[in-house]
Amino acid sequence: MSIPPPDAEPDPATEAPHARGGGGGIVHAYQKYDPQTFPSPTDPNPNSGMAAAAFEQMLMFGEGHELTDEELANAIRLDPSMFPQLGPSLQALRAMLEERKRRILEKYETDTVRQDAASAFTELSQQATPPKPLRDAFEKAIRDEQIQDLERLYYKNRDDRSPFARQLTLLIDALGNAYQIEELADTYPFTGREAMSIPEALEIKAELEQIDKLLEQLKNAEKDAQLAIIDMEALSEYAEPGQIESLNRLQEQIQEYLQQQAAEQGLEKSGAGYRLTPKALRLFQRHLLGEIFSDLAAARSGRHAVGVTGEGVVELERTKPYEFGDSAANIDIVQTIINGAVRGGADGRPFSVNASDITIHLTRNNPRCATAVLMDMSGSMRHNGQYIQCKRMALALDGLIRSEYPGDHLSFIEMYSIAKLRPIGEVPALLPKPVSIHASRVRLKADMSDPRIGESQLPQHFTNIQHALQLARQVLSTQDTPNRQVILITDGLPTAHFEGQELFFLYPPDPLTERATMREALLCQRAGITINIFLLPSWSQSSEDIQFAQRLAETTKGRVFFTGGRDLDRYVVWDYVNQRRRVIG
Numbered sequence: 001m002s003i004p005p006p007d008a009e010p011d012p013a014t015e016a017p018h019a020r021g022g023g024g025g026i027v028h029a030y031q032k033y034d035p036q037t038f039p040s041p042t043d044p045n046p047n048s049g050m051a052a053a054a055f056e057q058m059l060m061f062g063e064g065h066e067l068t069d070e071e072l073a074n075a076i077r078l079d080p081s082m083f084p085q086l087g088p089s090l091q092a093l094r095a096m097l098e099e100r101k102r103r104i105l106e107k108y109e110t111d112t113v114r115q116d117a118a119s120a121f122t123e124l125s126q127q128a129t130p131p132k133p134l135r136d137a138f139e140k141a142i143r144d145e146q147i148q149d150l151e152r153l154y155y156k157n158r159d160d161r162s163p164f165a166r167q168l169t170l171l172i173d174a175l176g177n178a179y180q181i182e183e184l185a186d187t188y189p190f191t192g193r194e195a196m197s198i199p200e201a202l203e204i205k206a207e208l209e210q211i212d213k214l215l216e217q218l219k220n221a222e223k224d225a226q227l228a229i230i231d232m233e234a235l236s237e238y239a240e241p242g243q244i245e246s247l248n249r250l251q252e253q254i255q256e257y258l259q260q261q262a263a264e265q266g267l268e269k270s271g272a273g274y275r276l277t278p279k280a281l282r283l284f285q286r287h288l289l290g291e292i293f294s295d296l297a298a299a300r301s302g303r304h305a306v307g308v309t310g311e312g313v314v315e316l317e318r319t320k321p322y323e324f325g326d327s328a329a330n331i332d333i334v335q336t337i338i339n340g341a342v343r344g345g346a347d348g349r350p351f352s353v354n355a356s357d358i359t360i361h362l363t364r365n366n367p368r369c370a371t372a373v374l375m376d377m378s379g380s381m382r383h384n385g386q387y388i389q390c391k392r393m394a395l396a397l398d399g400l401i402r403s404e405y406p407g408d409h410l411s412f413i414e415m416y417s418i419a420k421l422r423p424i425g426e427v428p429a430l431l432p433k434p435v436s437i438h439a440s441r442v443r444l445k446a447d448m449s450d451p452r453i454g455e456s457q458l459p460q461h462f463t464n465i466q467h468a469l470q471l472a473r474q475v476l477s478t479q480d481t482p483n484r485q486v487i488l489i490t491d492g493l494p495t496a497h498f499e500g501q502e503l504f505f506l507y508p509p510d511p512l513t514e515r516a517t518m519r520e521a522l523l524c525q526r527a528g529i530t531i532n533i534f535l536l537p538s539w540s541q542s543s544e545d546i547q548f549a550q551r552l553a554e555t556t557k558g559r560v561f562f563t564g565g566r567d568l569d570r571y572v573v574w575d576y577v578n579q580r581r582r583v584i585g
Contacts, residue, residue, distance in 0.1 A: 089246055093239055094218045100238060101211050104204060105192070110185035112195040117178040120198065121145075124174050128167040131157070147175050180205060210234055322358035335359040369483035370409040372472035373397065375427075376490040376536075377416045379435040379461030386536050387432045390489050394427045397487075411475050417460045417496050417505065419468035421475070433460035442507040449501040462496035462505050466517040469531075470498075473524050485530040486558075491538040492545040514548060521556045531558035 130138040134153055141149035154168045177198055184205040196204065217230045232251075236244050319332050339357035373394055381387040394412055401408045412422045416433045436459045446453055469486065476484040493509035497516035506513050524531060535549045546562070553560040 090218050090222050097211050097215055105190050107192040108190050108194050108196050109192055110190050113201045114181055117181045121174040121178055124171050130164055318362045319359045322360050330361045332359040332361050368407045368481045370476050370479035370481050372411045372476055372486050374413045374415050374468040374488045377414050377430055377432050378463040379433055382432040398424050409479050413468050413471055415468040417462040417464055419471045435461045442505055444505040446503045448503050463494050464496035465494040466497040466520045469520040476529055477527055488533045491536040493548050525556040531556045533560040535562050
């Protein structure tokens with residue numbers, strides 16, 4: 001059974017009725033983000049480029065990777081017009097290099113050196129004396145002119161000091177030279193008459209390739225002012241000293257500007273590179289939400305929610321006439337008195353207020369909800385970078401709740417062979433656990449009550465959904481709200497579970513592990529916790545993985561989503577917002 005393609009995945013906005021009937025746990029209305037006016041993530045945004053690039057590096061490589069100066073320069077697009085001297089300087093250098101290239105091509109011809117290279121190879125092959133067992137293979141390698149065949153003969157000969165080994169080395173070099181000269185003649189349109197020797201041709205080839213590389217670097221630097229990509233040492237071989245000094249001064253100015261921007265975006269300079277600060281985290285979260293809600297604008301324009309009104313705790317400026325059952329606490333006293341005066345207080349006479357005069361403030365409910373996000377960091381999450389998308393989702397969801405629903409509770413739980421609570425500051429550096437057991441069948445048990453057994457002694461790449469659900473239940477049960485939910489992100493079946501203090505590792509997935517996981521899921525349901533499963537595609541995924549997710553959702557009256565990894569952040573955030581609207585509505 002295959003995973004549905006991205007365009008066939010369930011959209012939280014158009015989910016089937018039977019799925020909508022699933023759990024609650026999300027109760028806020030869609031408030032500040034307006035998909036019709038939210039800025040597109042493709043618009044120039046100088047306040048998030050560096051922070052976004054630095055966080056993308058951390059999501060991929062973990063906390064051990066710091067942004068280098070070159071990576072910092074490539075992280076943000078600069079406007080070359082900010083540096084007026086940059087354009088003329090780069091254009092002058094390009095003109096100089098193009099003139100140098102033109103003179104070389106107009107001076108030399110390549111027919112002679114191609115013949116010389118072919119003759120040198122033929123002459124060396126005729127002088128070679130292969131041993132009798134290797135003679136047929138040698139003659140075939142010479143006819144085919146394949147360096148790989150000659151290298152194989154060298155290793156088959158098994159005598160590095162023999163005359164034939166030395167002859168093979170010379171032949172390999174000669175054939176390599178012939179290859180390079182053929183490439184030179186095919187790549188560059190030589191129009192001159194002066195012949196080249198084989199060493200001269202190789203030197204000219206290297207020079208022309210260096211010139212082409214520098215021209216490409218200068219061309220790119222003209223577009224985005226990234227002088228860090230230019231090989232200054234190679235350029236100095238062609239440019240005048242004054243031109244290089246001018247370019248170095250411009251590079252210093254650009255570097256100072258980049259460092260200033262880095263400081264503004266929460267990147268701290270360290271010995272090895274640039275470190276991330278909480279300010280950078282907030283900017284990156286804003287960047288993620290910009291991407292997500294810009295997608296929302298394209299997919300659902302005109303359908304975004306307005307504030308859900310009713311008997312609530314947040315008083316709005318808008319009002320309505322009194323209806324039986326409205327709370328007296330929400331009466332608009334000033335407008336009610338004005339209505340009574342207009343109706344019966346003309347000419348200074350006393351007036352009274354009746355039910356038709358009473359005006360009520362509209363209100364909005366904003367009850368709290370508690371969410372635990374279970375992030376699979378087992379060994380299989382490394383495939384296709386699923387772990388990166390999982391962490392992007394976590395950062396986006398945290399940013400949404402901090403900015404939109406600050407009264408909500410959000411916990412992150414790392415799930416592998418065991419489960420651990422993680423603060424949001426540690427989430428970007430999480431990495432999938434390395435696979436330490438490669439056997440096709442695993443049946444292990446560890447007594448975790450034994451003080452001699454520590455986490456470092458356990459295989460960590462298994463998936464323990466049961467322990468993660470247990471930890472989530474313990475965390476969510478302490479939250480004073482009836483609206484609790486688990487967001488479980490995984491790519492397959494559980495392969496580890498606890499029975500008391502004993503930790504079992506069972507692969508292929510075993511019914512014992514599934515039953516233990518189901519028992520814990522039912523405990524979550526009895527505690528009023530809704531389980532939402534986001535099942536990511538995996539190369540090893542089978543119908544059993546999908547059926548398990550469906551059984552888990554059906555047993556606990558939760559929901560299951562089949563989503564492409566690259567869309568995970570969009571699906572989770574949209575679902576979070578949409579569930580608020582559905583429950584209140």
